[in-house]
Amino acid sequence: MLKIKYTKKFDRNKYYESISKKYFYISKNELLKVNIKNHSKSTITLEEIFNYFKINKIGEFDTIFENISFKCLTIGNFRTLQKIKNQISQKDTELIKFLFDYTDLQPSKIAPFFEENLNISTCYYCNIDFVNTYNTKNGKKNKFTLDHYFDKSTYPYLALSLYNLIPSCYTCNSKLKGTKEFTNLAPSSQKYDFDRKVKFKLKMNDTCKNLHIKNKNDIEINLKENYSNNFKDFIKEMYLDDRYRIHKDIVFDMIQKAELYPESRLKELQDLTGIPFQQIKKDIFNLIDENEDLSKQPFSKLIVDMSKELGIL
Secondary structure (H helix, E strand, C coil), X not given: CCCCCCCCCCCHHHHHXXXXXXXXXXXXXXXXXXXXXXXXXXXXXXXXXXXXXXHCCHHHHHHHCCCCCHHHHHHCCHHHHHHHHHHHCCCCCHHHHHHCCCCCHHHHHHHHHHXXXXXXXXXXXXXXXXXXXXXXXXXXXXCCEEEECCCCCCCHHHCCCHHHEEEECHHHHHHHHCCCCCCCCCCCCCCCCHHHHXXXXXXXXXXXXXXXXXXXXXXXXXXXXXXXXXXXHHHHHCCHHHXXXXXXXXXXXXXXXHHHCCHHHHHHHHHHHCXXXXXXXXXXXXXXXXXXXXXXXXXXXXXXHHHHHCCCC
């Protein structure tokens, strides 16, 4: 639903260094003892294993990952990941699953990187739930999960890919999306355009005139995509219309305020208080600037879209 806005603080090279330098003791790992011979050191890093397998043509790494580096797999942008996925398709050999195992790195390297380098507030899939990081006496904790946009069991070689990881709530990640694969772009893509193409629309009961609505059950809100159907399956499979329908009270409250505070009343308040007109409007309607990072507040897209629908913004 919302595009991830990566800042300069989000240094992908730091992520790459952190992941690539994870090391193993060769003598303590049966798979490595069998496949790696005459290594100069007792330990070996993830990237060294990847390169060793390619050079020595172990597990068909030389053909599977032809012209693909470990760095490219780790921090290549979303478009690059799409190309890699299309080139390799589904490969889940024992060696690939071992090399790109997400389980140990998630709590030790991956989640901490997102905690420290991306100011996560709400789920990028639904914008309903807070998934922020918070401090405890035992250190930082987070409420987000990291969804693999391209499923890690289907494409295990993308399990550690930075731009395949989408901070999301438990509901979106585990209960709804799961292993589903969508054809649209991910929120990590530079060209992700859900917010531009898909808007919340308001429908009112025929008995409602001039925004005179007595009950929230007299209105309906749903997402409507303009110009294409790229996000149709995403909206359906993530049950976004159903999940937002529960929160109609937010829109109902905006409508009631719009009826109570027409532009003439707002101008009166400006004359009485000396507070600028736009500031009064913002305070009353809890308006959000559409140019702000909408991920910082739950329901921000709904509020922006409905503000436009009601002629408030």
